[in-house]
Amino acid sequence: xxxxxxxxxxxxxxxxxxxxxxxxxxxxxxxxxxxxxxxxxxxxxxxxxxxxxxxxxxxxxxxxxxxxxxxxxxxxxxxxxxxxxxxxxxxxxxxxxxxxxxxxxxxxxxxxxxxxxxxxxxxxxxxxxxxxxxxxxxxxxxxxxxxxxxxxxxxxxxxxxxxxxxxxxxxxxxxxxxxxxxxxxxxxxxxxxxxxxxxxx
Numbered sequence: 001x002x003x004x005x006x007x008x009x010x011x012x013x014x015x016x017x018x019x020x021x022x023x024x025x026x027x028x029x030x031x032x033x034x035x036x037x038x039x040x041x042x043x044x045x046x047x048x049x050x051x052x053x054x055x056x057x058x059x060x061x062x063x064x065x066x067x068x069x070x071x072x073x074x075x076x077x078x079x080x081x082x083x084x085x086x087x088x089x090x091x092x093x094x095x096x097x098x099x100x101x102x103x104x105x106x107x108x109x110x111x112x113x114x115x116x117x118x119x120x121x122x123x124x125x126x127x128x129x130x131x132x133x134x135x136x137x138x139x140x141x142x143x144x145x146x147x148x149x150x151x152x153x154x155x156x157x158x159x160x161x162x163x164x165x166x167x168x169x170x171x172x173x174x175x176x177x178x179x180x181x182x183x184x185x186x187x188x189x190x191x192x193x194x195x196x197x198x199x200x201x
Contacts, residue, residue, distance in 0.1 A: 005110060006057045006058075007055060007056065007057060007058065007059055007060050007108075007109070007110060008055075009055065011060060011108075011110070012053060012055045012060045014114065015053075015060045015062065015108045015114055015118075016034060016051060016053065016062075017033075017034075018114045018115055018118040019051055019062060019118045019121055019122070020033070020034055020035075020036055020051075021118065022115070022118035022119050022121060022122035023036045023049060023121070023122045023125060024036060025122065026122040026123070026125070026126045027126065028047075028049065028122075028125070028126075031087065032088070034051075035049075035087070035088045036049050037049060037069060037087070038130060038133070040068070040130075040133060040134055040137045041137065043072075043137075043138075044070055044071035044072045045068050045069075045070050045071075045133075045137040045138075046068065046069045046070075046071070046087075046133075047066070047067075047068065047125075047129060047130050047133035047134070048065075048066065048067045048068055048069040048090045048091070048093055048133070049064075049065075049066060049125060049129070050064070050065035050066070050067075050090060050093055051063070051064060051065075052064075052065060058109060059107045059108055059109045059112075060107075060108045061105065061106065061107050061108075062106040062107075062108070062121065063095065063106075064095070064096040064106065064121060064124065064125070064129075065090070065093045065094065065095055065096065066093060066094065066096055066099070066125065066128075066129040066132055066133060067090045067091070067092045067093025067094060067132075067133060067136075068090070068091050068092055068093075068133050068136055068137055068142065069087065069088075069089065069090055069091050070091040070142065070163075071087075072162075072166050073091050073159055073162045073163055073166065074086070074087075074089065074091060076162040076165065076166070077155065077158040077159065077161070077162045077191060077195075080158075080191055080194040080195055080198070081158070081190055081191050081194075091142070091146075091159060092136065092142060092145050092146060092149075092159075094132075096124060096128070096129065099128050099129075099132055100124065100128055103124065106120075106121055139163050139166060139167045140167070142163060143160070143163050143164070143167070146159045146160045146163055147160055150180075153184070153187055157176075157177075157180050157184070157187075157188060157191075158191045160176060161173050161176055161177050161191070161195055164176060165195075165199075170199055173195075173199065174196065174199050177192050177195055177196060178192075178196070180192070
């Protein structure tokens with residue numbers, strides 16, 4: 001393979017933009033050049049799309065993730081931590097391969113029909129992806145999934161607390177935060193202190 005024929009950063013950009021164009025054409029809302037989502041009703045739940053990628057000399061691989069972005073949860077905990085709210089971060093997501101294990105990978109060589117593969121990706125999100133997001137698009141449906149990931153940290157404890165708070169299960173939220181703070185003070189204090197203060201007001 002000559003240097004000219006290698007996949008490079010410019011080719012990766014072409015692939016990604018074609019994927020986002022296909023998702024937009026399929027009905028997703030494109031709110032930034034490389035971000036799309038799909039509102040799932042009036043409660044602030046959106047179908048979240050994440051296109052992770054790997055760039056190799058021979059190909060660009062797209063690893064599709066799908067889940068939900070929940071505006072009230074994300075705004076609540078980022079505000080309490082003094083951080084800027086970001087629409088492009090998932091509240092909860094999983095790899096599309098877990099939902100459709102038999103679907104071929106999205107691997108783009110220089111010979112790949114990029115538009116055709118981007119359209120296949122978009123179809124997967126419109127069908128399987130949206131159906132999955134809709135199936136967890138409630139606080140009741142989401143809470144156990146968030147709770148399972150609490151040991152990973154990575155803002156999952158904050159999301160559990162925010163979810164309980166928004167479900168009006170404030171006593172449970174307080175108990176969870178106080179308990180988690182005991183063992184994870186370094187990690188959790190920045191969120192726990194303002195959260196507990198909010199509960200007392």
